[in-house]
Amino acid sequence: MSSRRPRKPFDKYGLYERSVQRPDFDVDFINRTYTKEHARVPLVLREDFCGTAFISSEWVRSHPKRTALGLDLDPKPLAWGRKWNIEPLGDAAGRVTLLQKDVRSVFSPKADVTAAFNFSYCVFMTRPELVDYFRKARRGIKKGGAFMLDGYAGPDSLNPGTEVRNYAKFTYTWDQREMDAISGRAMRYIHFKMKGTREKMDKAFTYDWRIWTIPELVDALTEAGYARVEVYDEKKAGYRLVKKAPYKDAFIPILVAWT
Ligand SMILES: C[S@@+](CC[C@H](N)C(=O)[O-])C[C@H]1O[C@@H](n2cnc3c(N)ncnc32)[C@H](O)[C@@H]1O
Incomplete structure (x- = not known):
């Protein structure tokens, strides 16, 4: 497998990736959280609202059997991501599929984990729309799989x-x-x-x-039919499963909803 990392441009997508995204952290979190539940590593990732598909590229790079499906409505970040994140993967590029589609319109292939990071579900303005998206996301995840999303709280x-x-x-x-x-x-x-x-x-x-609060997200995920909803809070030693969180002005927990 040939794989080289090009120097990405300092255009708006390049600056966004450098300042907002941490795909190595995301892949590590997905892997650790899933393998605590299952005696095997997750192989099939779906990246909702994928933008430049930065996480998908890191995902297939991290394991030779991993595949990723990235979905986004906007062709511009998808084209940028194909050029700067996917094509440089070499042979592994064949394990990434990017589709210009609404996240609510795709139900296969079923994923071990669907990730929807950087609060992208906030485009859904009403509770029925949010629950509808969470329900449709669940249909695209294997039994025992996980839907992971971050929340902005405080x-x-x-x-x-x-x-x-x-x-x-x-x-x-x-x-x-x-x-x-x-x-x-x-x-x-x-x-x-x-x-x-x-x-x-x-x-x-x-x-x-x-702007959705954490309790609203937990309620909406539960209503959408997930079997169990967990919240991980950022501690000094990394993200940890919590039942309660102390008052903080701002924090970014990760919600994990198991199917
Ligand atoms: C905040 S960006 C997230 C980019 C990247 N996933 C990240 O973690 O930083 C939100 C993306 O969601 C896309 N988007 C918004 N509504 C969508 C929908 N219904 N289906 C698919 N993509 C959508 C936008 O085009 C945009 O690229």
């Missing part, structure tokens, strides 16, 4: 504000606007600024989201 997740992070070549800004208190709807933006130049990418990414 009061900071509800309030307007910005978080600026500095990288060697650019700054990343997460920009949260005021949430409408009736609908729970809020705009979020990602801005980038290249250092040492005047180049700015204001609103490189725009998200019109319904």
Whole structure:
């Protein structure tokens, strides 16, 4: 298997991957959580809202028998991901399928694990829509498999504000606007600024989201028919299964719903 990692461009998708995503962490979490439940490693991943399919590429790279299916509505990140994440995999590229489809319209092949990271389910604005998506996601997962999604919790997740992070070549800004208190709807933006130049990418990414709390997500997953819903909280030693979480201004638990 030939596999080389090219230097990805510093365009909006390249900057997003560098500042937002941690596919090695995601693959490790998926693997460890699944193998605690089963005496075998998970092989079939489905990456919902896959964007550039960064996790799918890391998934097939991590094991010679692993396959991945990535789904996204937007052809632009899919094309970018094919070029910069999938083609460089060499032979392993044949184990990744990317489809420009709505995540609610695909039910096979059935996955060991479906991952929907970076709060992408927040595009679903009402509880019936959210439960419908969770139910349809369940249909695409094997019996005993898992649906994994992250949640954004704590009061900071509800309030307007910005978080600026500095990288060697650019700054990343997460920009949260005021949430409408009736609908729970809020705009979020990602801005980038290249250092040492005047180049700015204001609103490189725009998200019109319904803000879902952790108890709402747990309830919706339960209503969607998952057998068991677990919450993993970030501790000093990594993510741990918890029943309760102490008050924190902001935290990003991972929910794992078993079919
Ligand atoms: C926040 S990005 C997530 C990118 C990547 N998965 C990550 O973890 O950072 C959300 C993605 O979801 C896609 N999307 C939104 N609604 C969708 C739907 N109903 N079906 C498939 N993709 C959808 C958008 O095109 C966008 O690429």
